[in-house]
Amino acid sequence: NYQAYYDLHHPKKRNWKRTVIGLAALSLTGYGLYYYYWPHHTFPTSVAKLLRKGLWAESNKENNNYAGALQFYIRALEECNNLEIDKLSDEYTGVQLKIAEMLEKLNLLEEAKNIYQELADLYLSTLLSEKIPIETRPHIIQKDLRIVIKLVHLSESDPTYCSNLLLTHCIKAQEEVARRGGSLASNDSIVHPSPKNHDLFISYPVNSQAWFPFRDEFFIARDLYISTCLRLGEHLLAIRSQITTLQWMVMADCDFPDIIMCQFNLGSLLYLQAEEYESRELNAKKNNNEKDIQLFKEEKDECLKSATFCYESILEAVKSFPPVISRDHPQIVEALALTTYSLGVINLHTGNLEKAKELLRRSRLRAKGINNEELVAEAEAELKKLEKEEKLLELKQKENN
Template sequence: MNTKIWSKFATSFRSSSPSLTRNQRWLIGVGSSAAVTFGIGYYFTKYRDSYRGTYLSQYSYSSSYTDKYRYPITVENQLKEALWDESNRNNYQYKESLTKYIEVLNQLQELNVNPLSDEYTRIELKVAEMFEKLNLHENAKNIYLEMLYRFFESLNTPGMVPDELRPELIRKDLRVLIKSLEINKDLEIGKRNLLAHLLLAQEEILIRSPELKKFFDSKREKAEKLVRGKPINASDFQTFVKDENFKFNEDGYMIMDLQKNTSAWEPFKEEFFTARDLYTAYCLSAKDVPSALSCKMTTVQWMVMADMPPGQILLAQANLGALLYLQAERFESDLYQIDSKCKMDPGFMEDDKVVKALRYLRKNRDTCLQMANQCYDSIMKFSNEHHKLRYHMKDQLDVAIPQAIALSTYGKGILSLHDGILNKAERFLLDAISLAKETDFEELLKEAEGELKKTRDLKEHKLSLKFEKDNMETNG
């Protein structure tokens, strides 16, 4: 998974969601770490290889899904012409190229080439790419949606796709899904598509690994408490960044130290976790913090089980801490509303349901803050114990590692500011600014500088109040 934080998706997503709070926009931009770089890039690269004679010419003709297909010579020539038209050598003649790709698709349909095959879908993706280059985004979107519908129906139809080929088709499905979200403007449709295709991939994983199914059935109930508003217990929560999970190789780079069978996730685990991060961002856009949090908690657990790169796990845990803080703010907002009603009507406090609600909200708020602290603390403790992570960040191959450390430091500053411990908040935020500059983490730098200014303004205000109070006592 690409761990570039400020993706094109996040930028356009924020601009289309002006009603979000600052913290929600921050999480979508920085927290989701969802990269929309899979999509059709893989297929385009593969197809460009074919133009050099390394791919298409090796196929023997068959219309079945399981066998490879060799394009007839007339089709191959037309594809070469289409590639030439769209290239810089022919001044990017996208309209001419689009016409030729559509003609090729029509020929493939006449030849009964299986519409699930790479040979067919690769051309569809080229048609969609030309539409995008011509700014005909609605046409491109329709191509993607039609492909997704076809993949989904095929995967859900017993016997349509051989068992051994299902994982590869799921990977293709997720890539097209992620690509389609780049140009999607309807957040509700995007969220619905994400959920449907994620559940399909998730079901495939659990079918292939009964052990995973048993494990996650037990974990899901705890995560869902956050959605149902049930009391949660911080003692049930465990972070994943610890020495027993990570180690360093001979070159000093961090690697996972989990001897797990990850075959159930292959070959689509990168796409699967990218899609899950996107789903978290969509939940946040709808201000559905509990669902975003539940999704992220499960995602981090799945990432560990899938043996994902350590930097991505660190960053996911840091993002989980940010979501826990958002959930705590949500509980705090509910508390404030009830407290306001009680001040207006003291009799309101005599209602047992109100008393019980206040108890639950306070407990869950405090627990979420405690869990957020745990997320940040374990990352910072790990980085402090392994100085290479902290002091040689630019040497890290995985940029997500220093970003996770910087984000955790920022998170500790925000928690300290929330608790009114201004000197501590200032120290953490200054450190976060230093880390952000060191790693060119521009988005975090901007946020941390804004919070630092707020912290210093509050300190100045407190000093001013203290000075006025001292003067009054002296003059009184």
């Protein structure tokens, strides 16, 4: 069923409450911090010497001696302190991150988290102080968000902490976008439209430069915030946040495949919320509560309508691309297969069997074209359900005749 498919295509160790981009984004974390792990900046000779020894110790040639490397990096940081190197500089924080990396490799995760937290606090206090030059703020925000993403990755067991951390640091990035002419409100409570509005994809003013160089980190953090909302049971907040994220991605001039995958995730969240309302509707029927029956039915129908709108908008948007581009872009092809499948499930759910059959067969064909065996299996499972529904209808018609 749709629930099983949603689970299937979300990262492992996560239930349906994790959005697909949220954890796919975490795979970028290593790359983001690697830039700072590798001491490619200009270091004083005494510091560079210790760093080279640390790099040698952690290499395969020294059998990955992380404990030995850690000692060299600690000494390098002490030397940075002796030389009074700026603690906000890439050089100083780069050494701190190498220490944290070694602690992680030694499975000393709490100690590593303490270093990341110290850095996050430093960056936030610096941004709050307004004392740094305007031209350096975007780079500080980029480094800050990378650290926050890493902290969330290490703190999955505490979603409340993750939510507060992400919201606090994302707000500073939002304020910076607004400061740079991005026409962006700085508070989630202000910018969230109602999930019932169907003007989600109207044109928004684009100012991509206002988001650089921290655009990618910001949207990774936003996706993680949505994931934490779901884990905390804040499903409607997650939907509103996904809507806002989608609007901001358009304003930030993100790549088209990323935007349509964000839109697909929104449709998935809306469908899952429809399932939740349907469950409440059934409970209300058991209790003969006519008022709640009507309320939850209306909410369910609205979510299904919005989810359908999301999916159909993706199909319409892809039509604007030349077929050769759509066909050769893996992410677009995958989005089309997923979207077609999702529309098929909705039509099956609402009893439109002929349309559901057409869509599910098309999604199966597209899934085969990209060798997505999991989606093929899910589409075939839904088609089997559809066949059973058709047989039941035939039996009912015979009985009535």
